[in-house]
Amino acid sequence: MERLTKTIKECESLAFDLNFKEAKKWKSEGADRVLVGYLPIYVPREIIHAANGLGVGIMGVGDRKQIIKGDAYYQSYICHLPRGIIELALDHNLDGFDGFLFPAICDCVRNLSGMFKIVKKGKFTRYFDYPQNFDMNIGGTFYRELIETVMADIKAINGVEVTVEQLNHSIALYNKNRSLIEKIYNIRQEFPWRLSAVDFYHVLRAGLVIPVERHNEMLEEVYSVIQNDIGEPMDNIRIVISGSFCEQPPIGLIKSIEMAGCYIIDDDFMLGSRWIMGDVDATTDNPLNALVSAFLEKSVPSSAIYDVDNPKGKRLVDQVRMRQADGVIFCAASFCDPALLDRPDLQKACDEAGVAHINFQFHENTGQFKVIKEQAGTFSDSIKLWV
Amino acid sequence: MSNPTEAIKEKSMVIQKEMLGDLFTQLSNAKENGKKVVYTFVPGNLTELILALDMLPVYPEINALQSGMRKKSGSYIKDAEKLGFSEDVCTYVKCDIGMMLNGNIGPTGEQLPPPDLLLLSYTGCFTFLKWFENLERLYPGVEIAMLHTPYQEDGKITDDQINYMVKQLTEEVIPKLEKVAGKKMDYDRLSKMLENSSKSEQLWVEVLQSAKNVPSPIDSYFAGVYYMGPLFTAFRGTEKALEYYQELHNEVFERMRLGLHPINPEGEMKEERFRLVVEGPPNWTNFREFWKIFYDMGAVIVASTYTKVGGVYDGGFRHEPEKPLESLAKYCMGCYTNLNLPQRVDLIEHYIKEYKADGFLINSIKSCNSFSAGQLLIMREIEQRCGVPVGFIESDLVDPRYFSYANIKNRLESYFQMLEQRKIIMQQEGASI
Numbered sequence: 067m068e069r070l071t072k073t074i075k076e077c078e079s080l081a082f083d084l085n086f087k088e089a090k091k092w093k094s095e096g097a098d099r100v101l102v103g104y105l106p107i108y109v110p111r112e113i114i115h116a117a118n119g120l121g122v123g124i125m126g127v128g129d130r131k132q133i134i135k136g137d138a139y140y141q142s143y144i145c146h147l148p149r150g151i152i153e154l155a156l157d158h159n160l161d162g163f164d165g166f167l168f169p170a171i172c173d174c175v176r177n178l179s180g181m182f183k184i185v186k187k188g189k190f191t192r193y194f195d196y197p198q199n200f201d202m203n204i205g206g207t208f209y210r211e212l213i214e215t216v217m218a219d220i221k222a223i224n225g226v227e228v229t230v231e232q233l234n235h236s237i238a239l240y241n242k243n244r245s246l247i248e249k250i251y252n253i254r255q256e257f258p259w260r261l262s263a264v265d266f267y268h269v270l271r272a273g274l275v276i277p278v279e280r281h282n283e284m285l286e287e288v289y290s291v292i293q294n295d296i297g298e299p300m301d302n303i304r305i306v307i308s309g310s311f312c313e314q315p316p317i318g319l320i321k322s323i324e325m326a327g328c329y330i331i332d333d334d335f336m337l338g339s340r341w342i343m344g345d346v347d348a349t350t351d352n353p354l355n356a357l358v359s360a361f362l363e364k365s366v367p368s369s370a371i372y373d374v375d376n377p378k379g380k381r382l383v384d385q386v387r388m389r390q391a392d393g394v395i396f397c398a399a400s401f402c403d404p405a406l407l408d409r410p411d412l413q414k415a416c417d418e419a420g421v422a423h424i425n426f427q428f429h430e431n432t433g434q435f436k437v438i439k440e441q442a443g444t445f446s447d448s449i450k451l452w453v
Numbered sequence: 454m455s456n457p458t459e460a461i462k463e464k465s466m467v468i469q470k471e472m473l474g475d476l477f478t479q480l481s482n483a484k485e486n487g488k489k490v491v492y493t494f495v496p497g498n499l500t501e502l503i504l505a506l507d508m509l510p511v512y513p514e515i516n517a518l519q520s521g522m523r524k525k526s527g528s529y530i531k532d533a534e535k536l537g538f539s540e541d542v543c544t545y546v547k548c549d550i551g552m553m554l555n556g557n558i559g560p561t562g563e564q565l566p567p568p569d570l571l572l573l574s575y576t577g578c579f580t581f582l583k584w585f586e587n588l589e590r591l592y593p594g595v596e597i598a599m600l601h602t603p604y605q606e607d608g609k610i611t612d613d614q615i616n617y618m619v620k621q622l623t624e625e626v627i628p629k630l631e632k633v634a635g636k637k638m639d640y641d642r643l644s645k646m647l648e649n650s651s652k653s654e655q656l657w658v659e660v661l662q663s664a665k666n667v668p669s670p671i672d673s674y675f676a677g678v679y680y681m682g683p684l685f686t687a688f689r690g691t692e693k694a695l696e697y698y699q700e701l702h703n704e705v706f707e708r709m710r711l712g713l714h715p716i717n718p719e720g721e722m723k724e725e726r727f728r729l730v731v732e733g734p735p736n737w738t739n740f741r742e743f744w745k746i747f748y749d750m751g752a753v754i755v756a757s758t759y760t761k762v763g764g765v766y767d768g769g770f771r772h773e774p775e776k777p778l779e780s781l782a783k784y785c786m787g788c789y790t791n792l793n794l795p796q797r798v799d800l801i802e803h804y805i806k807e808y809k810a811d812g813f814l815i816n817s818i819k820s821c822n823s824f825s826a827g828q829l830l831i832m833r834e835i836e837q838r839c840g841v842p843v844g845f846i847e848s849d850l851v852d853p854r855y856f857s858y859a860n861i862k863n864r865l866e867s868y869f870q871m872l873e874q875r876k877i878i879m880q881q882e883g884a885s886i
């Protein structure tokens with residue numbers, strides 16, 4: 067238990083270290099190591115790992131940094147995340163990073179990739195344009211070429227030629243990472259009081275800034291401790307959070323939801339770490355293709371992927387059922403087109419399936435949670451009354 | 454102030470009006486006549502493919518902007534918001550959804566037919582993808598074809614990207630179009646259309662470049678949005694569009710020969726005081742009032758980025774009849790909002806220099822992250838590189854709640870004063886040399 071407390075404390079400071087000291091320290095310990103920063107949601111970190119790199123998730127500054135320059139780069143009606151990230155870049159917090167990947171989630175992130183080019187950050191910046199075609203020969207080929215381009219970018223810096231063995235090894239490590247994360251979610255589904263949502267959040271977010279090997283050790287430790295009957299259950303409802311996959315809610319908000327009587331038993335906070343559902347084949351002689359087909363076939367439902375043949379609404383309802391949750395809290399960043407444009411349809415799917423839901427919007431630096439707490443509290447009470 | 458008069462109608466305007474009238478009649482009779490209807494987007498559209506299969510295109514963005522101009526968008530947006538759409542998201546989407554909820558009545562007052570196919574070729578804007586996911590829910594079971602257009606993230610179009618697009622076209626998009634049309638693609642016909650496209654594009658570029666002349670015979674933004682219509686929407690590749698651009702070209706070049714100024718809704722400008730380059734779409738709900746602020750001040754927009762959302766033809770691109778699919782792929786990838794930020798800055802810088810602009814103005818649109826995210830950095834870069842006064846105003850495309858006339862007018866007046874002062878200083882400096 068003491069060990070768990072210590073690990074969680076460590077994760078908390080790692081998760082919000084906006085100077086990325088651990089990642090930079092890791093880099094300094096090897097001549098050909100590279101740091102590749104990536105924005106939400108997903109990049110296949112396996113390829114960076116195999117090339118002796120560390121993929122570092124840059125999830126915004128939350129309420130931990132005052133934005134001064136960033137506000138001069140963004141109009142008031144643009145979400146908060148990119149202004150925090152440009153502030154980090156201009157304040158030299160990202161110095162030492164070799165490259166940056168901007169996954170195709172929205173036009174803010176897309177245009178931020180160009181801003182990084184203009185302000186000359188990193189030796190390379192790439193908009194990581196996931197295919198929206200899911201045929202192996204069409205979208206798969208394109209995606210493979212995209213991955214190879216990033217590998218070439220890294221090789222141009224450190225000269226590392228990735229072997230099949232190395233890539234399979236990296237794939238196996240990330241398989242283990244995802245599997246441990248899911249195991250913790252599974253335990254929390256039944257016994258959410260054993261690890262609070264905030265603590266789990268810190269544990270997950272820490273994994274974005276340290277080597278996967280170390281994160282796996284931490285997850286193993288957390289997993290082993292929470293198999294024991296610890297903590298005190300409370301009369302809370304169980305909810306799923308949807309819509310927080312990019313700009314992250316402040317910790318105070320997550321805390322408020324739980325304190326208001328809602329156990330968060332699933333969410334999309336660190337969706338990128340859970341992107342591939344299940345394992346990527348780590349035993350083939352073509353591990354790149356294994357990564358590609360995993361993306362095409364096993365991607366988690368998300369606002370970043372064209373979903374017409376596989377509606378997200380249904381998948382959300384399935385998730386609620388699978389987790390035996392009592393309801394959904396739609397919790398999206400203000401001005402987040404992808405999350406907010408998906409919301410009505412997701413709400414409709416919930417309504418049709420009889421799943422209760424509420425929604426609110428936030429900024430990563432929202433400081434007032436009273437209203438949200440009241441709303442979540444009323445939601446919890448109303449469900450308890452009727453269930 | 455001049456009195457509002459009937460807008461001057463040049464022959465090209467009459468032709469365009471006829472073209473639009475004819476299209477909307479065809480659309481309202483589509484079901485009776487067995488014509489298939491394809492909903493698709495303007496940037497990176499595949500109009501020639503649709504027309505070569507005798508189908509009719511509908512562009513939801515155009516419906517939205519027309520609703521804005523007809524003052525219907527405000528209530529449509531509110532209806533969509535009642536359905537759960539946030540106040541924060543793109544108002545084009547909400548306006549379109551609201552219009553559907555209200556019977557899908559098009560600009561001519563007739564009902565638009567429902568789609569037989571949603572052709573989602575999403576160029577330069579991620580929201581399009583969300584828009585079509587929402588449309589699919591409104592028309593359950595409708596056929597869907599998806600063309601993913603890669604972004605020019607590295608400032609160029611790569612062979613991998615072209616191959617990806619051509620494969621999507623040949624293996625998925627065209628078969629789906631053929632299935633819905635009930636006929637096979639006639640590639641000779643397609644090539645002929647692309648030849649027409651290319652000719653129209655050449656004429657369009659010459660019209661745009663006429664604004665390099667001092668004084669400019671055209672306003673490249675406010676009038677430009679009318680001029681670009683046939684090429685950017687349902688008519689590219691047709692004989693009629695070619696006829697339109699030939700006529701427009703003749704008119705503009707005649708104006709230039711005579712040293713005339715641009716036409717606006719109240720007649721002809723009498724003086725060109727300021728030459729501006731504008732970035733960003735216009736506001737549609739108060740389009741005329743917005744335009745008037747400029748022409749009353751003698752400000753002419755000599756180049757704009759918005760008139761490149763349907764293709765940056767002045768960069769040299771033309772559809773190629775010999776390589777139809779490859780050139781359609783390049784076309785989609787070459788539209789303005791598919792350029793990366795450094796490319797956009799370069800293009801604007803080029804416009805300011807080539808078109809001898811006195812200033813650079815951004816109309817930042819609340820709805821549109823594709824355009825707006827990064828504009829403040831664009832503004833700084835342009836200020837540094839070109840040394841011209843930059844201006845910044847904010848409005849929205851079709852949400853009347855975000856168009857504050859007084860605010861915009863004040864800001865523009867101050868901006869024009871700044872331009873005026875700079876002119877005087879420059880003249881004095883010039884005189885003293």
Ligand code: SF4
Nearest residue numbers: 145172174312313402
């Ligand atoms: S919060 Fe939403 S709008 Fe903002 S960068 Fe992320 S995905 Fe884009």
Ligand code: SF4
Nearest residue numbers: 543578580821822823
């Ligand atoms: S975000 Fe901009 S480009 Fe995209 S649909 Fe809205 S207005 Fe059009």
